[in-house]
Amino acid sequence: MSDARFGLDRIARLATPLSLDGGASLASVEIAYETYGELSPAKDNAILVCHALTGDQHVASNHPRTGKPGWWTRMVGPGKPIDTDRYLVICTNVLGSCMGSTGPASLRPDGCPYGMSFPVITIRDMVRAQAMLLDHLGIPTLAAVVGGSMGGMQALSWAATYPERVRAAVVIASTARHSAQNIAFHEVGRQAIMADPKWRGGDYYGTGDPPTAGLAVARMAAHITYLSEAGLTEKFGRKLQAREVKTFGFDADFQVESYLRHQGLTFTDRFDANSYLYITRALDYFDLAEEHGGLLANAFRGSKTRFCLVSFDTDWLYPTAESRTIVHALNAAGAAASFVELHSPYGHDAFLLESPELNRVVDGFLRTNGHD
Amino acid sequence: MSDARFGLDRIARLATPLSLDGGASLASVEIAYETYGELSPAKDNAILVCHALTGDQHVASNHPRTGKPGWWTRMVGPGKPIDTDRYLVICTNVLGSCMGSTGPASLRPDGCPYGMSFPVITIRDMVRAQAMLLDHLGIPTLAAVVGGSMGGMQALSWAATYPERVRAAVVIASTARHSAQNIAFHEVGRQAIMADPKWRGGDYYGTGDPPTAGLAVARMAAHITYLSEAGLTEKFGRKLQAREVKTFGFDADFQVESYLRHQGLTFTDRFDANSYLYITRALDYFDLAEEHGGLLANAFRGSKTRFCLVSFDTDWLYPTAESRTIVHALNAAGAAASFVELHSPYGHDAFLLESPELNRVVDGFLRTNGHD
Numbered sequence: 001m002s003d004a005r006f007g008l009d010r011i012a013r014l015a016t017p018l019s020l021d022g023g024a025s026l027a028s029v030e031i032a033y034e035t036y037g038e039l040s041p042a043k044d045n046a047i048l049v050c051h052a053l054t055g056d057q058h059v060a061s062n063h064p065r066t067g068k069p070g071w072w073t074r075m076v077g078p079g080k081p082i083d084t085d086r087y088l089v090i091c092t093n094v095l096g097s098c099m100g101s102t103g104p105a106s107l108r109p110d111g112c113p114y115g116m117s118f119p120v121i122t123i124r125d126m127v128r129a130q131a132m133l134l135d136h137l138g139i140p141t142l143a144a145v146v147g148g149s150m151g152g153m154q155a156l157s158w159a160a161t162y163p164e165r166v167r168a169a170v171v172i173a174s175t176a177r178h179s180a181q182n183i184a185f186h187e188v189g190r191q192a193i194m195a196d197p198k199w200r201g202g203d204y205y206g207t208g209d210p211p212t213a214g215l216a217v218a219r220m221a222a223h224i225t226y227l228s229e230a231g232l233t234e235k236f237g238r239k240l241q242a243r244e245v246k247t248f249g250f251d252a253d254f255q256v257e258s259y260l261r262h263q264g265l266t267f268t269d270r271f272d273a274n275s276y277l278y279i280t281r282a283l284d285y286f287d288l289a290e291e292h293g294g295l296l297a298n299a300f301r302g303s304k305t306r307f308c309l310v311s312f313d314t315d316w317l318y319p320t321a322e323s324r325t326i327v328h329a330l331n332a333a334g335a336a337a338s339f340v341e342l343h344s345p346y347g348h349d350a351f352l353l354e355s356p357e358l359n360r361v362v363d364g365f366l367r368t369n370g371h372d
Numbered sequence: 373m374s375d376a377r378f379g380l381d382r383i384a385r386l387a388t389p390l391s392l393d394g395g396a397s398l399a400s401v402e403i404a405y406e407t408y409g410e411l412s413p414a415k416d417n418a419i420l421v422c423h424a425l426t427g428d429q430h431v432a433s434n435h436p437r438t439g440k441p442g443w444w445t446r447m448v449g450p451g452k453p454i455d456t457d458r459y460l461v462i463c464t465n466v467l468g469s470c471m472g473s474t475g476p477a478s479l480r481p482d483g484c485p486y487g488m489s490f491p492v493i494t495i496r497d498m499v500r501a502q503a504m505l506l507d508h509l510g511i512p513t514l515a516a517v518v519g520g521s522m523g524g525m526q527a528l529s530w531a532a533t534y535p536e537r538v539r540a541a542v543v544i545a546s547t548a549r550h551s552a553q554n555i556a557f558h559e560v561g562r563q564a565i566m567a568d569p570k571w572r573g574g575d576y577y578g579t580g581d582p583p584t585a586g587l588a589v590a591r592m593a594a595h596i597t598y599l600s601e602a603g604l605t606e607k608f609g610r611k612l613q614a615r616e617v618k619t620f621g622f623d624a625d626f627q628v629e630s631y632l633r634h635q636g637l638t639f640t641d642r643f644d645a646n647s648y649l650y651i652t653r654a655l656d657y658f659d660l661a662e663e664h665g666g667l668l669a670n671a672f673r674g675s676k677t678r679f680c681l682v683s684f685d686t687d688w689l690y691p692t693a694e695s696r697t698i699v700h701a702l703n704a705a706g707a708a709a710s711f712v713e714l715h716s717p718y719g720h721d722a723f724l725l726e727s728p729e730l731n732r733v734v735d736g737f738l739r740t741n742g743h744d
Contacts, residue, residue, distance in 0.1 A: 022620035120620040180604035180628040181596065187629045188592045190622065191636070192564055195585035213567035220560045221593050224553065229688075232552040238659060246657060248394035248492040250562065250649065254656065256552040257559045264563070277622065284626065285618060287610060316601075316688075 005137050006035045006088070008061050011100055014132045018095070024119040027109065031133045032100025033057050033092040036076065037084035039139065046139045047082055047366075048130060049091045050147030050154035052352075053222075053279055054271055056099040059091040060084070065270050074354060081363035087143060092133060094126040094154075096278040101129075104274035105205060115274060116202035123150070123286045127157045131165070141165045144366060148172035148351035149318065150279070153286050156326070159307070160288060160299040170362055172310045173351045175322035176296055176329070177287035182317065185225055186280040189218030193273050202274050215273040216264030223263045228314035228347030232256060289329075296329035308365040309339040310351075310358060317348040338365065377509050378407045378460070380433050383472055386504045390467070396491040399481065403505045404472025405429050405464040408448065409456035411511065418511045419454055419738075420502060421463045422519030422526035424724075425594075425651055426643055428471040431463040432456070437642050446726060453735035459515060466526075467501040468493045468650040476646035477577060488574035493650060495522070495658045499529045503537070513537045516738060520544035520723035521690065522651070525658050528698070531679070532660060532671040542734055544682040545723045547694035548668055548701070549659035554689065557597055558652040561590030565645045574646050587645040588636030595635045600686035600719030604628060661701075668701035680737040681711040682723075682730060689720040710737065 005012070010033050017027040034057045039046060049059050049072065056063065060070040060077050076082045076089055093101040096118070104118040134142070145155045145166050152174025159169045175182075193199055196214030204210050224232075236256040240246065243253065252258035292298035300307075307330050311323040320341045330337035342357045344350035351358065377384070386401040406429045411418060421431050421444065428435065432442040432449050448454045448461055465473040468490070476490040506514070517527045517538050524546025531541045547554075565571055568586030576582050596604075608628035612618065615625065624630035664670035672679075679702050683695040692713045702709035714729045716722035723730065 116622070120622075177610065179601065180608040180610065180626070181599075181601045183610070183626050184592075184596045184604065184628050184632055187624075187626075187632055188589060188596070191592060191633065192567075192589045194622075195564075195589055196567065197569055217560060217564045217567055217589065220556075220563060224556045224560070227553075229551065229553045232556065236552040238549065238552065238555070238662075250488075250492075250566075250653065252559075254552075254555050254559075256556050260556055260559055261563065281622065290610075 006039070008034045009064070010034060012133055012136050014129065015136065016132070018125065018129055018132065020119055020125045021122040022120050026102065026119060029095065029102045029129060029132075030100070030106070031092050031095070031102070031129055033090060033133060034059070034061060036060050036089040037087050039088040043139055044141060044143060045086065046088045046090060046134070046142050048134075048142050048145045048158070049076060049082065049089055050130075050145065050151035051091065051094065052147075052149035052151050053283065054267070054276075055151070056097070057091045057093040058099075060089070063270075071352060075359065075362065081359045081366065082146060088139075090134075090137070090139075092130050094150075094279070095129045096121045096126070096275060096282065098272035098275040103272065104202065104278055105272045113205040115205065118274070118278060120285075121278060121282050123153045123157050123282055124161055124291070126282065127154055127161055130154070130158075131162055134165075141167065144168040144170060146170040146172075146362070147174070149174055149348065150283055153283070156288055156299075159303060159305045160292070163300075163303045163305055166305045168306045168308070168365070170308045170310070170365060171323070171326065172358070173312055173315050173318055173348055175318040176326050177289060178284050183284045185221060186284050188221050190277055190280060192217040192221070193277060199273060202277075204273075210268070211273045212268035215268045215271065215276060216261075218276060219267040220260045220264040223260060225317045226347060226349045228316065228345060230314060231346045234345060296325065297332035300330055300333035300335045303333060303335045305335065307335060307337040308361065309337060310361055311341045312344045312347070312350040313341055314344060314346065315348040315350065378411070380406045381436070382406060384505055384508050386501065387508065388504070390497065390501055390504065392491055392497045393494040394492050398474065398491060401467065401474045401501060401504075402472070402478070403464050403467070403474070403501055405462060405505060406431070406433060408432050408461040409459050411460040415511055416513060416515060417458065418460045418462060418506070418514050420506075420514050420517045420530070421448060421454065421461055422502075422517065422523035423463065423466065424519075424521035424523050425655065426639070426648075427523070428469070429463045429465040430471075432461070435642075443724060447731065447734060453731045453738065454518060460511075462506075462509070462511075464502050464505060466498045466651070468498070468647060468654065470644035470647040473501075475644065476574065476650055477644045485577040487577065487646060490646070490650060492653055492657075494654050495525045495529045496533055496663070498654065499526055499533055502526070502530075503534055506537075513539065516540040516542060518542040518544075518734070519546070521546055521720065522655055525655070528660055528671075531675060531677045532664070535672075535675045535677055538677045540678045540680070540737070542680045542682070542737060543695070543698065544730070545684055545687050545690055545720055547690040548698050549661060550656050555656045557593060558656055560593050562649055562652060564589040564593070565649060571645060574649075576645075582640070583645045584640035587640045587643065587648060588633075590648060591639040592632045592636040595632060597689045598719060598721045600688065600717060602686060603718045606717060668697065669704035672702055672705035672707045675705060675707045677707065679707060679709040680733065681709060682733055683713045684716045684719070684722040685713055686716060686718065687720040687722065
């Protein structure tokens with residue numbers, strides 16, 4: 001594949017302005033993406049993989065900043081369930097993020113960073129940008145769109161917005177709308193960022209001194225919701241960190257404290273605080289039923305897309321009940337849907353971790369995609 | 373009762389220094405407390421009510437700063453389950469807090485506020501201070517010690533530390549030890565406070581500008597854990613705050629955001645950030661089994677105290693399983709224990725809210741206390 005549009009570390013500038021749900025229009029949008037595998041002559045073997053809140057386009061290649069392997073190499077690669085020997089796999093950095101796609105850290109036409117003048121975006125806006133990227137790549141339809149967590153919301157939004165372009169959707173550990181508790185946790189994170197004086201109303205790009213303390217606290221709070229109580233107990237319990245006895249001080253006495261602090265700190269090396277604000281807002285705004293007259297089934301009425309829903313039994317961020325709600329709506333809409341709840345001790349994070357069952361489910365579903 | 377030791381708004385200075393679990397000794401400790409009702413001639417009708425993390429001694433009287441009614445007037449008062457016509461009810465502000473008892477905002481012997489030079493304290497240290505207060509009041513034994521959440525931990529610690537002084541213990545929505553998830557949430561709150569530049573290493577008392585932003589974020593994160601997911605959905609769902617449509621901005625669009633911000637803000641009017649650090653630390657350190665050779669039953673071996681355990685089915689902060697662990701230990705120790713899980717949609721907060729069942733359980737248990 002010698003076409004410069006395909007490969008690792010690509011950035012495309014969208015040909016036309018992007019019309020946003022909020023009413024604004026965003027010109028000169030750039031979308032960073034990677035592709036793996038080759039497009040078939042019939043251009044019918046593309047799979048779009050969508051990342052979660054703090055993910056990126058490096059689904060199966062090393063992360064340029066951390067050097068770590070791609071975030072879903074368990075799932076994407078030669079011979080893997082999303083088989084790059086058979087499919088052209090595309091992964092984009094979502095609109096509003098900070099790994100190369102246009103977001104609040106990008107420069108406005110006047111040469112200044114957007115900061116908080118960046119328009120509030122939605123999951124559907126992210127999906128619209130991806131659709132325009134597919135146009136740019138000359139890909140009319142997707143064999144499948146696949147994602148976990150916020151990636152699953154994009155998959156749902158794809159199927160609802162461009163039903164004729166999506167033959168199958170795999171929605172893992174996700175939801176059709178953010179609950180009050182989901183919104184509450186995100187609001188804590190946003191307030192933590194905004195309370196950091198270094199945030200400066202979002203105008204910190206020139207300072208070289210971003211609001212890392214607030215962003216770290218936001219990440220810590222969110223991180224707890226990604227893990228199960230049982231998983232935390234199994235991994236850490238009340239074990240002390242590199243000491244025999246409690247110090248009767250405020251150091252990280254407990255391993256779980258040390259772990260959380262580390263999660264917060266390392267996150268600030270790779271993520272932009274304003275992007276965190278905008279993407280959490282997009283998540284909180286997500287309510288697929290609301291976009292379709294208040295009835296979720298309306299989002300899928302007459303859809304020919306085949307759906308595969310997967311939840312994890314210890315996921316309390318987007319619990320199984322949320323997937324069931326989607327399945328009921330798909331059934332009511334007459335759409336083809338399969339659903340399985342998998343067991344895992346790891347809570348919401350399970351979709352990113354070793355899970356042979358998840359691999360089997362995705363592999364099986366894609367193999368019966370009518371394409372093989 | 374004309375004795376100046378009894379009544380509302382009292383402060384006692386402990387006669388001798390308080391020896392702490394951390395090894396330090398605290399001189400001139402003051403404990404703020406209130407009493408309701410009268411001590412019987414036999415001095416055997418006292419009930420100690422213990423408050424939760426951010427509670428205070430005003431269990432059945434108006435809060436002097438907020439003007440609001442006492443935090444447990446549903447439970448404590450004339451004719452109430454904890455009947456002030458029959459019992460002398462005592463409620464103390466815990467050591468380390470900020471409503472009159474000695475804590476980090478108090479002055480050291482050198483005239484400066486303790487700040488972070490205040491020693492780290494434990495639940496048992498709080499209980500020791502309460503026992504010394506009882507000595508001061510001339511009360512040898514308690515008809516009962518009663519508390520919810522951190523108050524329940526004090527009740528457990530009382531029974532384990534002074535078994536001969538406690539005839540009955542009522543432990544509501546509590547635990548014998550803080551889990552990894554409990555510690556994690558508290559660590560987020562502490563990091564939020566410490567990340568606030570106005571915290572100044574705890575040395576903010578002279579500035580007139582305390583770390584309210586960090587403290588508000590800490591409170592917001594904790595507050596989510598006090599409510600059930602179902603309760604949040606019922607109360608707020610995705611309802612918008614005083615508007616018809618989403619604003620596509622970062623104002624509090626959703627009622628749950630507005631509610632949480634309000635919770636955070638009002639909290640900073642009445643609570644000291646350093647006290648929040650110290651009391652959450654005491655909670656995280658709490659592990660009653662660890663204090664007794666690693667076996668919880670050892671804490672209650674040979675105890676003549678009668679125990680009443682209550683949990684709420686939607687409490688995910690200290691879920692029913694935690695109460696069951698305590699009951700199993702009490703059974704193994706041969707102690708008298710009754711246990712009931714109550715239904716409530718309100719999560720951990722249920723013990724502070726209208727709950728006729730809780731009132732009935734506490735009333736019934738105290739009436740069969742051998743005292744009537």
